[in-house]
Amino acid sequence: MNPYLSVVNQRLYFCRLLLEQLESAGATSSPMLERALWQSALYQLESAYRFYLREVASTYRCRQPEQIHSVAELVAALELMGKHPSEAQEIANLEQQPGSWLFQLLSAYRQMLVIQQEQVSEQSPIAVVQIRPESEIQDLNTDLLNTWRESFNELIERHRQHMQEC
Helix, strand or coil: CCHHHHHHHHHHHHHHHHHHHHHHHHHHCCHHHHHHHHHHHHHHHHHHHHHHHHHHHHHCCCCCHHHCCCHHHHHHHHHHCCCCCHHHHHHHHHHHCCCCHHHHHHHHHHHHHHHHHHHHHCCCCCCCCCCCCHHHCCCCCHHHHHHHHHHHHHHHHHHHHHHHHC
């Protein structure tokens, strides 16, 4: 059995739990709690994506799937083996299309990292962290994150069915 399959499922499950928490809290939650849960859900989705790349690599029997950190590395590893699966190509296409859910998800994640790095790297004798509005992180909200999660689930289910047949 593929060791990455359960990790991907777990990350998606954690994301769903975080989004359900947001929905159940509704209007009673504070803006900072909402922001923390949105960012946590985004982290879980991005983490699930990275592990999914490794799952695909492991399914196609790449030598060191743990070394796969990007779709480019996945494609290169598969090409070394003389394999060109449609799953890797679809992921690469989604990553490059600015209107795709995957491109938006990864862009939001990178924006979140940049903002966090700026906050940490500011030189100040006093530990002050400037709070920025969540609109700077691509207007994260529960509906958008749920859409990304559902799109990712659909992609994974479709790919897993196809990879099982191969």
